[in-house]
Amino acid sequence: MAETVVGALIGKLGTALAKEAATYGASLLYKEASAIKGLFGEICRAERELESMKAYLRESEKFMDTDETTGIFIKNIRELSFRIEDVVDEFMYRFEGDKHGGFASRMKKRIKHVKIWRRLGLELRDINVELEETVKRRDRYIIPGMERHAGSGDHHTRSTNQALCFAREEELVGIEDNATKLKGWLVGDLDERNTKITTVWGMGGVGKTTLVHHVYKIVKVDFDAAAWVTVSKSYKVEDLLKKIATEFGMPIDSSIMDMRRLVEVICKHLEGKKYILVLDDVWEQDVWINNIMPVFPAKCTSRFVLTSRLSEVASLASGNCAIKLEPLQDHHSYMLFCKLAFWNNDDKRCPEELWDLATKFLQKCEGLPIAIAWIGRLLSCKPPTYTECKSLYEKLELQSVTNTIPGVDSILKISLEDLPYELKNCFLHCALFPEDYEMKRRLVRHWITSGFIKEKENKTLEQVAEGYLNDLVNRSLLQVVMNNEFGRVKCC
Template sequence: MGGVGKTTLVTSVYYNPTNSDTVDLLRRIIKELYREKRDVTPADINLMDYRRLVETLRTHLQQKRYLIILDDVWRTDVWNYVSTALFDNNSGSRVVITTRNQDVASIAVESRVLRLEPLEEHEAWTLFCRNAFRREKEKQCTPELEYWARKIASKCQGLPLAIVSIGNLLSLKERKELAWRYVHDALVWEQSDIPEVQKVSTILNFSINDLPYYLRSCLLHCSLYPDDYEMEKNTLIRLWVAEGFVEELGESTMEEVALDYLNQLVGRCMLQAKHTDYIAKTDCFKVHHLVRDLIMAKSRNESFCEVYDKEIEGRSSDKVRRLSVTNMKDYWFSTEKPQLRSLHVFSPVPFHLSFSSLRLLRVLNLNHTCIERLPDALIYLFNLRFLSLRYTMVRELPEALGKLWKLEILDTRYSRVDKLPSGITKLENLRHLMVDNFFESNSRYYEDVLGLQVPKGIWNLKRLQTLKTVAAHEGMIQRLDNLTQMRVLGISDVTSIQCMGLSTSISKMKVLRGLVVYTKYKTEMLRLEALSPPPLLRKLSLGGKLEKGVLPCWLGSVTNLSKLRLRQSGLKEDSLFSLSILPNLEYLSLEEAYEGEKLHFHGRWFPKLKILWFRDMAHLSCIEIEKEALTNLRSLILVGCRELKMLPLGIENLSHLQKLGFDSMPNELLQKLRPGGEDRQKVSHIPIVRSWVMREDKWIEESLS
């Protein structure tokens, strides 16, 4: 039943969200399998019927070992149809299904069924106390609250989702008997055909209704996203600001207040955090299935928002204020929607828009749609605050964009836009301008960034907090110091002559958190010695030759730095010492950045480093790691280091290492790691050891663990 921990169990191994529609499910499985191997997906896959999809999938899986997880399957016919394609090829393949439906579990007659039962009473009590009293040092219940605490815990019937949800809610309540008794009395079960599900829903409903109004609006907003959708942290924060859910508080910006709201919802278990291995920070969030069901129902009942899906019959209401369009083959806004404030499209197929009646629209989110140009009527959206064209086919922005004077967020990342119109300089309320232009490099791990051309006057947008990535020109470099509210700055095509002016401008950005600076040419000198680093700087990427191959002297003093990326720096052998003592550095990437043959990591170097990358080190032939160095390293990736033909010496000392990756590395190194190889035992403690090699324009993966 819901909340017992099925999804949590399988996601601890691997997560692959699915759609319950069989044809869409098969199509999605094929795309994921081809993507994982870097194969080219069949061009006509979206036109294939069920029979051709089965044939394609069976052909692809022949002689391969695979693991596929189908999470939260409700119907028996889904497995009946899909199992035809997922045949047993005697290669040790596995399919894992989670379901709340006993019939689904019973149809796989040769399967092993693991029934997750509710927790035993003592286990449930331990989990309850761990959450309800998480602020207490011992995480134990106080005697004066134990009576009501045990009565509340018993109502959860051993269901982990209910226990964690109500426990986190109680952790925020006063430590008074009256407050806890009120919570107990409010948890009155209603009659239901599935009483266990109703009990979880009752607790979750209570948790949602207990939210302050500002958190409630933010949570209900999350019902706009498709099931299992991973919501990016910064996008969520900016959307909440654009929707008007957030107000500035004291000296904190609206974005900082929204981040606090996000953390509160995670703390109350309303949102689930997904940890990435980028710098071991939380970047994405999801909504639990049951929570999503409840907030969708509340959103509809309160006319907060609606989701238009192919599974839902009928058109959306003319009075809808926020609308999400998902999984649609085609959709045309033919009816007037004068109340619409927010429109989100999650359908990648061609999409038709009519803005004639959408004068109140504040948010237009067209990520991943196949739209190729913005309609002229866009200029009539006078109230627009948020416009995202990320991953679209749009090539240019209209000059009239400057008439959208309320616009606060413009995102064209991964689109085909290569320059900005001069009208952009009229958007005095613009806070975030994300215009990175990417192109693929020769590595499967990296994409290189091209800065966009920006018009003169961009420096007059004094409310800008994010500007990335733009191509430098002289007029802009000299006047960047106007942008004192800047939090994230990305600038490319910098010349040596411009570096002094750039250093002066950056030094005045006292609240800067992230900085990217790339030179115009690979051999161009990056002269930033005069820079006085902003005190809050956490992420830094530098691309270009450093004078005498030495890091700027100020770099070792940036104590808040957690991520550092160096490219084409020309570093010498003794350059890493100043970085090794940075107290908070968690991520380090060196890309064509080191000219020496040997790298020696001494004891106590990089005490918090978790992710380490080496890419395209032309001369590097030896890495040595002493016993007490890199003590927290979790991931080590080696890419295109052609002279490195042996494992890093002392790699067996990295007891916390979880992932060792090779990309386009010498066969001499890889051969020693294959079965029977002389170095295989040295990596036996590492759970994931993988190699990627390009063969015939395809990425081939080899597991070495």
């Protein structure tokens, strides 16, 4: 992610510039002072350019898969950032090395480094020129309205992938216990006038929407009014309320109705009724606390179901009415795979000669229902022969070098896009470890020594890093393997 690279680099440039005061505070040779002044000038120039670019990258990276021009630009920025970092790293290494040895030795090094400072200054100047040319080239070839088009393409991709979450009844595997629990919470005490909020949460693609949709279809007949609305990250309050009103079948003229009138219509329509509302894909508590809850009438029998990837949204549940979904167990993964890949077989079983390949496919999916469903449907379109299945597996192996399972990546990538760059750095750092490696708590020390953690709000580096670790867990991006006796993450 270019934004994380640039963000980390800006911090490193700031550290390098902090050396400037210390450098000029000491006695410098005239030639050394001249050379190092030129180098610091180029560092300042790079820092200003990258600071301005960081905000742009935060938004534009979402479009790099749907807008080729943006993708090329971001790739170039990432490469130039790495080159800038190499220059700054060499400067700091050489500069720190000057402090060791006697007076004569240090003077000899400083005279020798005059050439190095000039070379690094010229290198950085060339990179800065390339950086400016890259921006000009992007502006020269971008098509007016392309980013809006790219954004709509991104929205279309998410909508298409969301459709994958609605499974047929025969494809529902491993959700029976959670479905029974959720159904009991929703219809167990409908004779009482009360409001109940239930939440279903977990990582992207784990089956939250599938579970809730299955139960929703069963229980909605027990209510006077029922509505299902997808919220997503980029919601607007007014549009969201209009969608809710429409789904509840309320007569509204969305083109002229203002917010106040809209709230009145919703309250009046639902007054005295038993109703259920599902808010799918909620990304922040504020959606419910400030924008949805105050709209609905009190003293009604109302049921709200929220699905989310975040534990803070799950904490909105009434009492203990929250379900955290985990990846499927091995036997359930195998059942789902067979039902989808071999649906045309009378017994819906995997042929014996394909057992080995089926195991390899499922190892790739790691219990994620959306991944299993995607691969199963791909296989269902091919003859159930060893040659065909092996060919598909080899294609997936090639794609996994630069991508994840097709279609699944765009769902999982949304979680990564939502991270601030400090957390992105910490999360992407985890990719240094081997697959299935159990990362100990000392992971936070790696983040500190890598320069990803900055002190803030009177907290130590360790406290800030611990907060980041908990945040990644709460966002369903790291899985906890073990907690210590104090409830803190010990291994993930």
